[in-house]
Amino acid sequence: MDKSLLSKSLLGASFTLLAIGTGLLLWQPASLDSSPLSDNTPIRQSAGPIPEKAELPTSEYLQDRNQPQTLQSTTAVLQAGDSLSRTLSRLGVNNRQIAELLQSDEHQVLSSLKPGQKLTTEILTPSDDLQRLTLSETREQTHVFTKSAQGFSYQLDITPMETVLAYKEATIQSSLFVDGVRAGISEKLLAQVTDIFRWDIDFALDVRKGDRFALLYEQKMIDGEKVATGNIIAAQFVNNGRVFEAMRYQAGERTDYFTRDGLSLRRAFIRSPVDFTRVSSQFNPNRLHPIFKTTRPHQGVDYSAPINTPVQSSGDGKVSFVGEMKGYGNTVIIDHGQGYTTLYAHLNGFAENLIAGRSVAQGETIAYVGQTGWATGPHLHYEFRINGVYQNPETVDIPFDSPMTKDELVAFLPYAQKLSKRLKGSHSQDFSEYLARLER
Ligand SMILES: [Zn+2]
Structure with missing residues (x-):
């Protein structure tokens, strides 16, 4: 010097x-x-x-x-329990300016600090004069308070987020979640995988070692850095040698997943309308009744489940009966239209406001598992009828949900072809060879 x-x-x-x-x-x-x-x-x-x-x-x-005068910049990463004034104080802001900040119009954005957020001060020293305070709420949003003639002025800075398509694949050795996370796939995306394919694959029972899956998904980026994931755009799941495929598409009002041929993956009915522990009695037209010891057909499936486990409507429809039926105990019957009806028996209680004539959505809780009527233990007795004829709920051919219109299909098919190609081009050589072996 x-x-x-x-x-x-x-x-x-x-x-x-x-x-x-x-x-x-x-x-x-x-x-x-x-x-x-x-x-x-x-x-x-x-x-x-x-x-x-x-x-x-x-x-x-x-x-x-x-x-x-030097402008000193100091950053604090907020910890659980940090208060605003204590943190500002620690960052060297004087009490007068802390008070000024708390009087600014937008000071409430400072009142919900969360651990992990960054608070940065720029202080002119030695005059001890805060020039600027920034709170990085997320990678995307930064709140900026700048010293002005009237206290502090506020501005919200938004960093634009870019969305790109990213690809991941995994082979299951122990479980979908363990091997998925090991392959760098977030639990959020893995939950989407089970949701998309739940109509075809029972993830609690069907998944086995050697199953594979591949995903094209939205990766959100800021300045070239990965900050979040969005939706799965296309996915393949190979379960026990069977290849399932799903593509996200907006058809009319709904955004859903479809096969490359434009069939919805979603079905008109959930296979089992309760989260059961085991099937305690199968559909059997010639069964010996456990109480009466006579041949009495079992016209439904019994799902063992703890008392008060929620029971869901297996499809969209209208309630046609709520109440007690001899032998069945508390019972709900839903009319799904086009000849389809489902029946739920031995219920402990009904969902609030469930009355005959009311519309219910697929998956909506309509009642709770019980042991009313002629039942030897808590379970749901579930029947599935088509035009009055009893079907085996476990094996009945369940129709696909409302298919695409012809116009929607015409728009979808070229898109699906492109997406298919993109997926294929992303596969590792190992995955490609595996798929090729299955197709032979
Ligand atoms: Zn039964």
């Missing part, structure tokens, strides 16, 4: 640089018109713009303010 007394003329502005014992240089601008700084400028910029010129001392009488 140059310790000699020197004076410089720069763009008509004259600067006096004084050497003092500590080695610090004092900057004494004779004019405010001083934006270009020489190489040995005494201002140490850590971040942000050069302080406003009007902030700089102009009078030689204000000797104590005639010190080098």
